[in-house]
Amino acid sequence: MAEAARVLIDGPSELVFSYGIPSGWAVKPGCRVRIPLRKGDSTGTVLSIESADDLKFKLRPIKELIDPKPLLTSGLLKLATWTSNYYGCPLEQVMRALLPEAVRQDQHSAKEQAVIAIATPPSAEELAAIERKAPRQYAILSLLGSSPDPLPLKELGGSGIRSSLKALIAAGHVVSQQQAVQRDPDKFETFVASQPLQPNPEQQAALETINDSIHRQETKPILLHGVTGSGKTEVYLQAAAHTLEEGRDVLILVPEIALTPQTVQRFKSRFADTKYGVAVLHSKLSQGERFDEWHRIRNGEARIVIGARSGIFAPLPKLGLIIVDEEHEHTYKQDQAPKYNGRDLSIVRSQIEKCTIVLGSATPSLESWHNVQTDRYHLINLKKRADHQSLPLIRVLDMRQESRKKFKEATFLSERLREGIQKRLDAKEQVILFLNRRGFARSLTCPTCGHVCECTHCSVPLTYHRKEERLICHICGHQRITPQQCPECHLKGIHLQGYGTEKVEEVLQKIFPKARIARLDADTARRKNAVRDTLKNYQSRKIDILLGTQMIAKGLDFPSVTLVGVLNADLSLHAPDFRAAERTFQLMTQVAGRAGRGDLDGEVIVQTFTPHAPSIQFARHHDFEGYAEQELEFRREFRYPPYTHAAVITSRSTHERRAEFTLQNVHQRLKADLPEAILLGEPLPSPLTKAHGQYRFQIMLRSHNARLLSSYMQEVLKRTPPPDDVHVILDMDALDFS
Ligand code: ADP
Numbered sequence: 035m036a037e038a039a040r041v042l043i044d045g046p047s048e049l050v051f052s053y054g055i056p057s058g059w060a061v062k063p064g065c066r067v068r069i070p071l072r073k074g075d076s077t078g079t080v081l082s083i084e085s086a087d088d089l090k091f092k093l094r095p096i097k098e099l100i101d102p103k104p105l106l107t108s109g110l111l112k113l114a115t116w117t118s119n120y121y122g123c124p125l126e127q128v129m130r131a132l133l134p135e136a137v138r139q140d141q142h143s144a145k146e147q148a149v150i151a152i153a154t155p156p157s158a159e160e161l162a163a164i165e166r167k168a169p170r171q172y173a174i175l176s177l178l179g180s181s182p183d184p185l186p187l188k189e190l191g192g193s194g195i196r197s198s199l200k201a202l203i204a205a206g207h208v209v210s211q212q213q214a215v216q217r218d219p220d221k222f223e224t225f226v227a228s229q230p231l232q233p234n235p236e237q238q239a240a241l242e243t244i245n246d247s248i249h250r251q252e253t254k255p256i257l258l259h260g261v262t263g264s265g266k267t268e269v270y271l272q273a274a275a276h277t278l279e280e281g282r283d284v285l286i287l288v289p290e291i292a293l294t295p296q297t298v299q300r301f302k303s304r305f306a307d308t309k310y311g312v313a314v315l316h317s318k319l320s321q322g323e324r325f326d327e328w329h330r331i332r333n334g335e336a337r338i339v340i341g342a343r344s345g346i347f348a349p350l351p352k353l354g355l356i357i358v359d360e361e362h363e364h365t366y367k368q369d370q371a372p373k374y375n376g377r378d379l380s381i382v383r384s385q386i387e388k389c390t391i392v393l394g395s396a397t398p399s400l401e402s403w404h405n406v407q408t409d410r411y412h413l414i415n416l417k418k419r420a421d422h423q424s425l426p427l428i429r430v431l432d433m434r435q436e437s438r439k440k441f442k443e444a445t446f447l448s449e450r451l452r453e454g455i456q457k458r459l460d461a462k463e464q465v466i467l468f469l470n471r472r473g474f475a476r477s478l479t480c481p482t483c484g485h486v487c488e489c490t491h492c493s494v495p496l497t498y499h500r501k502e503e504r505l506i507c508h509i510c511g512h513q514r515i516t517p518q519q520c521p522e523c524h525l526k527g528i529h530l531q532g533y534g535t536e537k538v539e540e541v542l543q544k545i546f547p548k549a550r551i552a553r554l555d556a557d558t559a560r561r562k563n564a565v566r567d568t569l570k571n572y573q574s575r576k577i578d579i580l581l582g583t584q585m586i587a588k589g590l591d592f593p594s595v596t597l598v599g600v601l602n603a604d605l606s607l608h609a610p611d612f613r614a615a616e617r618t619f620q621l622m623t624q625v626a627g628r629a630g631r632g633d634l635d636g637e638v639i640v641q642t643f644t645p646h647a648p649s650i651q652f653a654r655h656h657d658f659e660g661y662a663e664q665e666l667e668f669r670r671e672f673r674y675p676p677y678t679h680a681a682v683i684t685s686r687s688t689h690e691r692r693a694e695f696t697l698q699n700v701h702q703r704l705k706a707d708l709p710e711a712i713l714l715g716e717p718l719p720s721p722l723t724k725a726h727g728q729y730r731f732q733i734m735l736r737s738h739n740a741r742l743l744s745s746y747m748q749e750v751l752k753r754t755p756p757p758d759d760v761h762v763i764l765d766m767d768a769l770d771f772s
């Protein structure tokens with residue numbers, strides 16, 4: 035029987051063609067192949083194998099089987115197809131997430147390098163002669179002599195030393211060899227093996243349920259709802275160990291690798307002395323490192339993988355357990371095409387691979403909570419902090435009434451919080467201050483005409499950054515020199531309004547001159563290793579006050595933090611988004627969760643102008659269920675997620691009218707045959723009306739039938755191609771409505 039392979043060609047055109055399989059070749063789905071394309075050739079991935087017997091014409095044959103073993107498992111191919119269908123994006127685009135560039139191009143496969151080793155060392159006289167006559171040869175010999183291992187040619191000076199090396203090889207003093215290289219991104223760090231902790235009764239019960247599910251290969255998702263500090267990570271570690279002992283692999287997704295160094299460290303330490311390798315996938319890997327890590331995973335050398343959202347595509351051959359830590363985090367949603375949600379895909383993958391899936395959080399998403407209530411998910415609770423600490427006391431301070439007169443320059447700091455900080459500094463305890471706004475001040479405002487300096491490309495005020503003496507756009511990065519007078523009415527007196535982390539840092543240093551203060555936000559984190567170093571210094575108590583944006587809200591476990599201050603809880607509350615309250619509740623709870631993790635009790639002070647907002651009050655009482663109940667009522671009434679799936683179609687263009695017109699056109703077509711189960715919104719300017727120089731318009735659609743919603747939108751968009759200068763973007767299960 036003749037066989038043909040359906041091949042997805044690499045590249046943006048989304049081409050799928052069939053090719054003949056030369057007899058005797060073991061071509062399977064997931065294999066990478068070189069195939070003829072038009073007059074040249076190209077590379078691609080085999081999607082499926084079918085019979086070629088009925089074909090009337092002869093197929094061009096595959097030219098080369100690049101890897102003898104399929105690179106992609108059939109499970110991953112299925113996941114890719116699912117992703118492409120559901121999110122309405124080309125399969126090739128998804129494939130780029132599955133097979134990163136580094137893996138597609140085989141030039142990184144040069145896993146060997148030339149190394150130089152000492153063969154017969156020269157005698158003392160010989161050496162003295164070499165030193166006199168050939169200083170370069172002498173330098174090479176002394177370098178090699180002082181190194182315990184052979185040295186890579188590169189480190190000896192590369193091709194520049196070729197003639198000297200030749201002479202040394204000819205004299206028999208050194209040899210050149212090929213040696214495999216392992217580009218281990220963590221090679222400069224050592225991990226001390228850690229032992230499992232004795233689980234407390236709640237953890238024990240959780241582990242029994244999870245291990246049982248792993249053993250029986252159950253796919254009903256498990257929601258692990260554990261308060262901050264309840265020991266969820268310890269549960270993950272022991273469940274992972276159990277999975278490995280059963281001969282299967284473990285995938286752990288975290289919101290952001292750079293911000294969760296402690297989680298990565300705990301996994302690396304726990305499995306440091308075992309035969310199971312740990313691979314960490316993150317965006318900072320070099321092409322070569324990515325290639326190595328990918329193949330270590332594919333070959334079964336690394337059986338534990340930790341990654342951010344794209345880690346869901348890690349090529350683990352025998353998945354037994356997927357863990358999604360902080361499952362409520364919005365960073366699981368990719369903000370560029372393909373706009374998939376790593377958490378949601380992990381559920382799809384668990385069903386494809388028949389493995390256990392655990393979603394963990396102290397503040398589960400309402401989607402997951404709703405799934406528990408409708409019995410689609412299994413719930414496990416960890417209600418107490420591990421090791422008997424109590425949850426911190428949360429005080430809500432009404433900033434409308436707080437006396438702030440004493441420190442005029444510090445309107446952001448209530449007296450209560452100031453005293454709290456002083457007390458901790460005196461007691462040599464640590465403080466975390468949280469403010470979700472970076473920069474020096476919010477904006478430059480003219481008191482006479484009310485003019486606010488805005489970005490010329492985006493419809494947002496520019497933020498003043500003191501260090502650079504610039505106004506910077508937080509959307510597109512556009513920068514401008516700070517004007518001395520109002521650009522509008524030309525009067526002097528234009529001044530800064532509001533405050534950001536940079537300003538707070540400066541003022542704090544004035545109020546607490548002896549305190550060692552560090553700031554972590556998108557600006558300071560730009561320096562390489564800045565996050566890691568700052569957290570390390572904080573951990574070793576070289577820093578007293580850590581000030582930061584949401585970067586410091588989650589995952590950190592520092593036992594000597596006894597005070598957490600939230601400078602302005604209202605910032606996330608007033609976002610134009612139906613999830614604003616949910617986000618505020620999550621942020622409050624997560625930030626508060628950083629306090630009181632050691633032997634000392636923790637206190638949290640929340641400053642707000644809206645002290646009675648339900649999300650703040652429920653967070654104050656550590657009452658997730660109460661919060662979820664009232665929020666779900668609102669969502670049900672207005673048919674918002676989780677009672678529906680929400681999607682957004684956005685048009686963007688530098689021509690305002692054309693962006694608007696295109697979307698109106700799409701809207702009309704959507705309306706024409708609208709299925710009853712779909713709620714169609716009006717085309718409106720996006721809340722962020724302009725970004726990166728492009729005007730934006732959007733339509734929101736909702737339906738309880740996700741499949742129907744997705745396919746209907748795709749079908750309409752397919753027959754409504756936009757003009758060349760307008761982009762139309764589909765975002766299924768959107769989280770960002772700006
Ligand atoms: P979570 O991930 O739920 O916020 P962690 O896993 O970070 O909680 O645990 C909080 C702290 O409690 C950590 O310092 C951890 O080492 C400790 N811990 C967890 N489980 C136990 C246990 N069974 N016995 C003692 N300490 C524990």
Ligand code: ZN
Nearest residue numbers: 489492507510
């Ligand atoms: Zn801008």
